[in-house]
Amino acid sequence: MKAPAMTEPLAAETAMIELEGLTVAYNGKPAIEDVNVQIPAGERVALVGPNGAGKSTLFKAIIGLLPYQGCVLIHGLPYGDHQDCVAYVPQREEVDWRFPVTVSDVVMMGRYGRYGRLRWPRREDKDAVARSLEEMGIADLSDRSISTLSGGQQQRVFLARALAQDPHVILLDEPFTGVDVPTRTATLVLLERLHGRGVTVFASTHDLDLAASQFERVLLINGRVVACGRPAEVFTRENVARAFQGKILMVGGAMVVDHCYSPHLHE
């Protein structure tokens, strides 16, 4: 990582994630198009947009899961040039929760990239797992089979695994969707702490309130970038209307996003 020069202000504009002309297409139809964004190191960034705006697609392109055109730079280098400095917290449905592993087995997977030559967990790996479980408040579940967990507990297992990876950048795909209140709170506390440690947090959500109150920066997309910047600059009526199109209602001066609205029903 390039150290910022002394003259630069802290939280400097050394962009941690740079997306240049990022385009991802499924069968020739672009899901996201020409995304140009710079995310400074250590910021909390909310990725906001309606369903089908390409939020998951953007994340999957960043971690190299989907082929893309354009450029993804992390610490100024193409993604493949790093060891595991990027942790990705997928939506919970992405894995089979009936798999015969325990909670600590799953969290230990976050350490696999760091094993030494012997390729066997060392003291520090076990410590990291214990610490991560503790931090997410699930130390008591460590020997439980993952098939017995509730949705909120599953989410915490994923977060603990990302923590154990000791990442510089953490990508979270809809971490606040369908979780109980304690897990939501625990997630927010975690993001706060990661922020304190200088970890860059990039989380997708369609909760505009949350994005405005808990993140320093918002990236509003709908296939293309609608706006990017401080929440107050981004969440103008015009921008939100552009991103959510017909899905927005004005109720007594307040903006309400109708997530059930589907443009296909109205075509």
Next chain:
Amino acid sequence: MAWIPHALHFLATFIREPLQYSFMVRALLAGVIVGVLCAVIGCYVVLRSMAFLGDAMAHAILPGVAVACLLGKDLAYGALAAALAVALGLSFFTRRGAVKEDTAIGILFAGAFSLGVALISTMKSYAARNLTEILFGNILGVGPKDLWRLGILAVLVLAAILVFYREFLVISFDPILALTLKLKKDRLQLLMFVLLALTIVVSLQTVGVGLAAGMLVTPGAAAYLLARRLPRMMLTAAVIGVISSVVGAYASYWFDVASGAAIVLAATVIFLMAFLFAPGRGLVWQRASGRKARRG
């Protein structure tokens, strides 16, 4: 209770008599090797829903066997060559998403199997005698050389499974994590296919191409119902695989049943027991606890 000593004596004879023949000892050893190997790698087959792939791979080995036979070479080398070709072909097909994976497997499998049957049917005298053996195995016909080969291949495959345990666990449970950890997912996938192919070659002798999938899937599926963690599941599956093979070998000796069929039937019975009675997950258990819950 006078019948008890008689029964014990009968049982002792039942078990001991066949052991005086070296072919039976070899059969049992082969059964144990194949039982363990198929069951252990079979756990991944079950967890990754690759049952169809395993079956396809086994069938696709047939043309290799046929060609080896035509050339007058050792059948096992033909099977080995075909298995590796199939593993490479499948990993190529699944990497390019032009055709859906199970469709690709279906095409490859049916095509290769037909080619095998076509080739064998041209060798008229040979076909009648050996096709059944290739399709359903003959555990009592394992020679000393075969046994050595089984042993060496089994040690190689098990060692690879042990060495790559963590990598295989991650690509099976969460392929996306594997990607962010920079694991070489495609290569690991190919390695798993190759190990699977080798396992099938090993199992050819005891259960044949027709029933290899049974040995791969059934013990693993039963163990899945009985174990909470992967190492335990592999161990349980191995025990089930060994019991099935031994039972099958005896059935083959005493009742002259096709060995592959007897082995797979034994495994199936064990699976059904697990399905019904597994603590926590078995049907009977769930019914019983459901009733309790309703009453409570």
